[in-house]
Amino acid sequence: MWAHCLLIVRIMAPMIRLLRVCDTDEKPSLPYVYEGMYRARLGIKKIFGKKKELYKPYTRIIKNRWDRMLRHDLHAAAYFFNPAFMYDQKNFSKKPEILKGMLNLMEKQKGSDRTKIFEGMTMYREREKSFSHSSALSCSKTTRPDEWWKFFGYDVPVLQKLAIRILSQTASSSGCERNWSVFERIHTKRRNRLEHQRLNDLVYVHYNLRLQDRFSKRKRSYDPIDYESIDKSEFG
Known part of the structure; x- marks a missing residue:
């Protein structure tokens, strides 16, 4: 086995x-x-x-x-x-x-x-x-x-x-899926009467504020994917 x-x-x-x-x-x-x-x-x-x-x-x-x-x-x-x-x-x-x-x-x-x-x-x-x-x-x-x-x-x-x-x-559609999660958190039973455009605006602002906060805290750099050593990488 x-x-x-x-x-x-x-x-x-x-x-x-x-x-x-x-x-x-x-x-x-x-x-x-x-x-x-x-x-x-x-x-x-x-x-x-x-x-x-x-x-x-x-x-x-x-x-x-x-x-x-x-x-x-x-x-x-x-x-x-x-x-x-x-x-x-x-x-x-x-x-x-x-x-x-x-x-x-x-x-x-x-x-x-x-x-x-x-x-x-x-x-x-x-x-x-x-x-x-x-x-x-x-x-x-x-x-x-x-x-x-x-x-x-x-x-x-x-x-x-x-x-x-x-x-x-x-x-990948990962970014879209995260955006849908934000949509679900905003469009709740108590807030189900929001206009469609207003709901889109709230999701847009909320998600971009999260992105801005994440990148400012971690100061991430957009390095290229290292394909020279990718076969040696371990899964953490």
Whole structure:
């Protein structure tokens, strides 16, 4: 029994690490979902070595779930826009779905913007103009992806705007769920006759005051997610 328990723990550990990365509204986690899923599946393969007949059922379950519910163009685009992965030539994925996701997003832009985005993508990939600074490479893994684009994407403003918009997203509804909890505490049996707009205003003010108080007390900094050592982290 204990051998099976140990196997389950080793299989689930990579998935739990990915969930911990995603389940936060304090750090934009969308840029790490695609890479995190790849690491989770790779971690399972390492457990069983070359015995495909053993790890295939587990990776098939994850793949089916990923394909059906979580694989979107935004995940691929966020992976592409994350300089920590783009400039890691040894590990950056060359899968067609990454460029396909980018092209699908380009189709949603205005005609004139598509050309500018495509030109900007080439400059970003080849490290030209503003991306050629030595600090652009050295800061790629130590700076939040959206902040990195604010500093080094000035030569491609259209692509910069799109990248920041995507990289600033979280990958979880935790923030919304906390907001719903505030809503339930305000909309009580005694206060069930509040107008809808007034109720929304109260929730908005209350939740933002809590955020302001939390960040001022703890003085939290928005550090990038440390993917270099995430596999070594322990669960507290």
